[in-house]
Amino acid sequence: MNVLVNGEERELEAGATVASVVASLPGAPDGRGVAVAVDGLVVRRADWSSAALAPGARIEVVVAVQGG
Helix, strand or coil: CEEEECCEEEECCCCCEHHHHHHHCCCCCCCCCEEEEECCEEECHHHCCCCECCCCCEEEEEECCCCC
16 A cells, blocks of 8 residues: 655555554664654554554654754
8 A cells, every 4th residue: 555654655565554664764763752643643652553554644753863
C-alpha cells in the first residue's frame, strides 16, 4: 500500500503499523523524543504497535534533537 511519510511516498506491506514505520526510518529512533501523527492526529507511543495504517495515510514523524 502507498502512504506518505514526512511528505515522501513509500510503499508499505499490508498491516503496517506506526511502530513499523518508525523502525524503518534511517537511524531507527527508539521512540525517545519521537512524535508521530497520522492524518493530522497524534498517535500515543503506547498505541504505535497497534495503530494500523490505511492506504493513502499521511504520516508525520518528528524527532527532537539536542543542541543549539
